[in-house]
Amino acid sequence: MTSSLQPNGRNRAPLPPQHSSTSGVPTPRSPQNQQKQNKSPKQRDSFFDNAKYLAIVLVAIGHSWEPLKGDSRVLQATYMFVYAFHMPAFIIISGFFSRSFDASPSRLKRLITGVAVPYIVFETAYPLFKRFVFDAPDQEISLLDPWYLTWFLCALFVWRLTTPIWKTVRWPLPLALGIAMLASATPNIGDDLDLQRVLQFLPFFVLGLIMKPEHFRLVRRRSVRIAAVPVFAGALAFAWWAVPRMNAGWFYHRDAAQELNSPWWVGPVMVLAMFGCSLVLTACFFAWVPGRRMWFTALGAGTLYGYLLHGFLVKAGDYSGWFDQDWLHRPLGEILVTVLAGVVVTLLCTKPVQRVFRFAMEPKMEWAFKRDAAELAREREKAGAAAERREKVNA
Numbered sequence: 001m002t003s004s005l006q007p008n009g010r011n012r013a014p015l016p017p018q019h020s021s022t023s024g025v026p027t028p029r030s031p032q033n034q035q036k037q038n039k040s041p042k043q044r045d046s047f048f049d050n051a052k053y054l055a056i057v058l059v060a061i062g063h064s065w066e067p068l069k070g071d072s073r074v075l076q077a078t079y080m081f082v083y084a085f086h087m088p089a090f091i092i093i094s095g096f097f098s099r100s101f102d103a104s105p106s107r108l109k110r111l112i113t114g115v116a117v118p119y120i121v122f123e124t125a126y127p128l129f130k131r132f133v134f135d136a137p138d139q140e141i142s143l144l145d146p147w148y149l150t151w152f153l154c155a156l157f158v159w160r161l162t163t164p165i166w167k168t169v170r171w172p173l174p175l176a177l178g179i180a181m182l183a184s185a186t187p188n189i190g191d192d193l194d195l196q197r198v199l200q201f202l203p204f205f206v207l208g209l210i211m212k213p214e215h216f217r218l219v220r221r222r223s224v225r226i227a228a229v230p231v232f233a234g235a236l237a238f239a240w241w242a243v244p245r246m247n248a249g250w251f252y253h254r255d256a257a258q259e260l261n262s263p264w265w266v267g268p269v270m271v272l273a274m275f276g277c278s279l280v281l282t283a284c285f286f287a288w289v290p291g292r293r294m295w296f297t298a299l300g301a302g303t304l305y306g307y308l309l310h311g312f313l314v315k316a317g318d319y320s321g322w323f324d325q326d327w328l329h330r331p332l333g334e335i336l337v338t339v340l341a342g343v344v345v346t347l348l349c350t351k352p353v354q355r356v357f358r359f360a361m362e363p364k365m366e367w368a369f370k371r372d373a374a375e376l377a378r379e380r381e382k383a384g385a386a387a388e389r390r391e392k393v394n395a
Helices: 031-042 046-065 073-083 086-096 105-133 148-161 171-185 191-201 202-210 213-219 221-242 266-287 298-322 331-348 351-361 373-394
Strands: none
Touching: 031 171, 031 191, 046 073, 046 266, 046 331, 073 086, 073 221, 086 191, 086 202, 086 266, 105 148, 105 298, 105 351, 148 191, 148 202, 148 298, 171 191, 171 202, 171 266, 191 202, 202 266, 213 266, 221 266, 298 331, 298 351
């Protein structure tokens, strides 16, 4: 420990003698305390894992409803209600956990292996799945046109790369909202990299970046939890009313206003309205997410697996005509599909599935990157210290 009386720290004060702990109380340097300190950074917040798992279950259920919802106004209303907040909630959490991204070599490596590589793998795998399993030779592979679920990986890559910008500007959320509003009135953006979706969902990611843990604690208060019940009920009633009157395409955030047969000025207005609506419903969703450890908490670490893999099953059912069965379009059939979707995506988030598909989702790829000079220096220092300790022991 450097003496505070020496400005340059050249003269070191002697360390206090090491005392043994009494009454089983560990000292600051005891192995028990060091073990606790080493474990604490690895602990995960149960709330966020629970929220991610529940959000991904809603995503899978929503996808299973798509082929069925045309025959039921209730299912269409529930579909619109869920789509108003399930992806915004997931994106806000993604932004919250992107706050530490600083474009350093280690962060960029993680971005490439954890986002870019899975995007390339699944953007290739989905069309090949349709081409060879369901005999669709006209299905093309394009890394510039995200197919089905891969848009989120493309968006996350772009959002995370721009994180240093949002951490630098003075008013990040108004700026992100302004960009989303302009995008909604600009059909010429096109489909490359699904930029329309990237830009319209951007405010939710930026909101997550600027949020702090205390903001999540605010919405988890008992008063908010109670208020969430009538808010959810009102939102469901409004969705039922809006089914024949509103274009569900607004909930996907992938088209400009002109592409939804609306005047250009409706786009910016709907961006603000949808952002406010999604924000309120997301807060209600977070209010009801358990904060303690549950049986599904550990599955929150595998949500990307469930997200990307369940798409094969949904598409298989769609291509094979599974959803064309008449009995599935009745209430009991819709309930069965809902339960099956929840069970399947739950299984896809489990550890065995993660071990099997880790090569595609979280590849190491050490061979592809240069070794960081600071890391190499630390390794040499550790090796030198270990060799010195061995010499002392042998002496």
